[in-house]
Amino acid sequence: MIPFDYARATDARTAVATVMARPDAVFLGGGTNLVDHMKLGVAAPELLVDVTRLPLDRIEEMPDGGLRIGATVRNSDLAAHPLVRQRYPVLSQALLAGASGQLRNAATTGGNLLQRTRCGYFQDVTTPCNKREPGAGCAAIGGWTRHHAVLGASEHCVAVHPSDMAVAMSALDAVVIVLGADGERRVPVTEFHRLPGDEPERDTVLAHGELVIAVEVPALPSTARSAYRKVRDRASYAFALVSVAAVLDTEEGRVRQARIALGGVAHKPWRATRAEEALRGAVPAEDAFRRAADAELSAARPLPDNGFKVPMTRNTLAAVLRELGTQERR
Structure with a gap:
């Protein structure tokens, strides 16, 4: 050390x-x-x-029915909180899908948002990596890419974001509260993480010294249903090959609103806006779910070892939406 x-x-x-x-x-x-x-x-x-040791470890209900989650709230405590389990199943399920119980007991909400990629080349200091050393090159491009991005990558980086929780937060339209030298600012979680572009070393929009102090999750409509599904190489202690967080709100047999985020496919939690738009006003049925997935994945650019992620994402997204649509009809 x-x-x-x-x-x-x-x-x-x-x-x-x-x-x-x-x-x-x-x-x-x-x-x-x-x-x-x-x-x-x-x-x-x-x-x-x-x-x-800062007093940032509370989960508080806001006047509008949403939740304010302190940055040092442990992942285990957040997953088990009664209001999270009742109102935001997608968040509780995502947290429980991540890591082991011991790690969830230590990991914090703020830290989970800020965790860095588990790309093997990033973690191996003997290989070139633009994320670790800007301008060094990307060993993953032309290397082994089974776990890498199919959406939003650049010629400088094809790594993916590892968080499960952040994917759920994206689907929930959470807002990150950040403290800097000039006071607090609010950053929508969908804008908090970055795609690699020409600066893959920058994972988020935070400036040096800015501190995440809380995350606010807005209330969901009473008719909304949510779920998280993670596909991985083994049943536990593995990062997502593909994951889906979805919130589905239907009215009179039509989709009023869908909010969808994908994990394991991009440098950041990927908000599936094309799929959301395709679902708006549609009858919540299998053909609509698959059309929505195809609309989102039309932009996919798989690498030599991860082409399977495209049909896997399509099938996982359809399965989650099918599950939520079934819950609504009960």
Whole structure:
């Protein structure tokens, strides 16, 4: 382990000021991603500012019926919260699909949003990686790409975002509350993560020193149903090959609104806006679900080893929508 300095934050504004003052400083939450990267040599911060003791560990109901989730709420606690299980099954299911119970007990809401890709080339410091070292090249392009992107990739990076929770948050239109030197700002979670473009080293729109302090999830209509499904190589402790988070709201036998996000297919949780538009006003039936999936996947550009992700995404999306449509008819 490379030596580093450690400081325990006593308040959020001081934590922000401390990290902003040093380009080699980072925030430390549960550490389930950062510490791994420090051990691998992927990250070498010289100062860790521990924010886990800040009063950001509450789940509060908002006046409109939504929830405000503190950044240090543990994944296990969020998944098990009665209001989350009752109102947002998609979020509880996504959290429970991620990692092991031990890791969920340590991982935080803010840290989950900020976790970095599990691309094997990114984690192997002996290989070139534009995300780890801008301009070095991308070893995945021309390499083994089974787990890589089929949507939104660039010539500089084909990695995918690993979070399950963030996919559900995207389908829920959550808003990330961020604290910086100029105070708080609100970032829709659909705009929080970035596609790689020419700067694959930037996973999010955060500036150095900005701290996630909460996530707000708006209330859903009483008629809405939600679900999350994850397809992976084994039943547990594996990242998604493909995942689908969906919220379906129907009225008088027609889709009033659909909100869909895909995981395992892009550099960020992929909001499936084409599929949503195709479903609006449609009868919630198999042919409509598959047309919506095809509309979204028309932009897919699979790599040599991951062409299977396209039909897998189509089938998984149709299956989740079918499940939600069945719930509505009961």
